[in-house]
Amino acid sequence: MPIATQQQPKSTIDSLKSALKETVISDTSSAITSQAADSSELTDKYSNFAATPATGTEFRAFSTDGKPTLSIREVLEDEQKLAQLGKLVSERGVVFFRDAVISPEEQISLVDKLGKLGGKPADSGLHIHPLTLEGGKYGDEISVISNEFVFDSKFERPKRLRVKGDTLWHSDVTFETKPSDYATLQIRTFPAVGGDTLWASAYEAYDRLSPYYQKFLEGLTAFHSAPFFVEQAKNKGVPVRENRGSPDNKGQHLTNSHPVIRTNPVTGWKGLFVNRGFTKKINELNQDESDHLLEFLFAHVASNHDLQARFRWEPNNLAIWDNRSAFHAATYDLGDDVRIGTRSVSVGEKPYFDPESKSRREDLDSRNKV
Numbered sequence: 001m002p003i004a005t006q007q008q009p010k011s012t013i014d015s016l017k018s019a020l021k022e023t024v025i026s027d028t029s030s031a032i033t034s035q036a037a038d039s040s041e042l043t044d045k046y047s048n049f050a051a052t053p054a055t056g057t058e059f060r061a062f063s064t065d066g067k068p069t070l071s072i073r074e075v076l077e078d079e080q081k082l083a084q085l086g087k088l089v090s091e092r093g094v095v096f097f098r099d100a101v102i103s104p105e106e107q108i109s110l111v112d113k114l115g116k117l118g119g120k121p122a123d124s125g126l127h128i129h130p131l132t133l134e135g136g137k138y139g140d141e142i143s144v145i146s147n148e149f150v151f152d153s154k155f156e157r158p159k160r161l162r163v164k165g166d167t168l169w170h171s172d173v174t175f176e177t178k179p180s181d182y183a184t185l186q187i188r189t190f191p192a193v194g195g196d197t198l199w200a201s202a203y204e205a206y207d208r209l210s211p212y213y214q215k216f217l218e219g220l221t222a223f224h225s226a227p228f229f230v231e232q233a234k235n236k237g238v239p240v241r242e243n244r245g246s247p248d249n250k251g252q253h254l255t256n257s258h259p260v261i262r263t264n265p266v267t268g269w270k271g272l273f274v275n276r277g278f279t280k281k282i283n284e285l286n287q288d289e290s291d292h293l294l295e296f297l298f299a300h301v302a303s304n305h306d307l308q309a310r311f312r313w314e315p316n317n318l319a320i321w322d323n324r325s326a327f328h329a330a331t332y333d334l335g336d337d338v339r340i341g342t343r344s345v346s347v348g349e350k351p352y353f354d355p356e357s358k359s360r361r362e363d364l365d366s367r368n369k370v
Helices: 072-076 079-092 104-117 202-207 211-218 227-235 287-303 360-369
Strands: 048-050 057-059 094-097 143-146 180-189 197-201 221-225 255-259 261-263 270-272 279-282 308-311 318-322 326-330 340-347
Touching: 072 079, 072 104, 079 094, 079 104, 079 318, 094 308, 104 180, 104 318, 104 340, 197 202, 197 318, 202 270, 202 287, 202 326, 202 360, 211 261, 211 270, 255 261, 270 287, 279 287, 318 326
Parallel strands: 057 094
Antiparallel strands: 048 057, 094 318, 143 340, 180 318, 180 340, 197 308, 197 326, 221 255, 221 279, 261 270
16 A cells, blocks of 8 residues: 655755765866766765765765755755765765655756766757656656556556566666766655665776776677567557657667776766666677676676665655666565656766776775875
């Protein structure tokens, strides 16, 4: 039985540290950029804590350390804070606000501003999911996340669906030429219990591989596709949506190739960029070699709990993550209960690997020695 939710005012945070710096990337109309922002201006000033050492920073509803709490409304109204938040999300993979009163329309505005301050291409806007039908309640640029259907009530999910957890890890829309940079999610209809979301760090997944394995992966590309979305659209007699947030995100096949190791343009750090949801083959290897390698990398993310953070949803919680450097997975443990949320997804740049980029550990270690 779903529990109805009511938006409540006020805002949040609690204790952490994360002092980091800049990198470089493309043009932005603003003089303020996330690359040049200092995320410690938020983490030092406002009450927050690290969800785990590897990933996640949480701004709490009530201060426990004497520092003020941070409201998402303060951030929305302040471009400098938006840039600092974008930097923090890119560094930590995901940032949570425990008390964030925000409408779906404001989610769209937030994620678009984060993308622009992060230097995304001028023709990258907000993603329209292939299965979002025209005329929806929230418009094209909000995806409705539900355990009852796939992005639109026309595409129903089986009742009492149970899915093996390690099969659910993914980064959003990596089948696109220009996939997502930032995304936000707020759950608005709650189950009595369950429906948690997990995130994992692509930086940490890369860093804990051996140097020889890292170098091997840096020379590879992978094929990504979403045949299940194409099949669902065909079964209902509708085409998948075209022009999905970028002129480059078009076509009915939903397939693309991207580097196995990706550089995040905001941090300049390397991260693993394959996921069980959409990555089907390593292009440079034969099928057997590819299957074995991908199975190892998928398990590497799913089975290492210390590179993950698990988030239990409550009313007015907001998650903001960087799809370039984080994986996530829902938990299918709801039975007859219902969980519904609104997601906004910004479209970023075409994924690339910069051989001059650093690993997160390497970069932070070098700063600590200064």
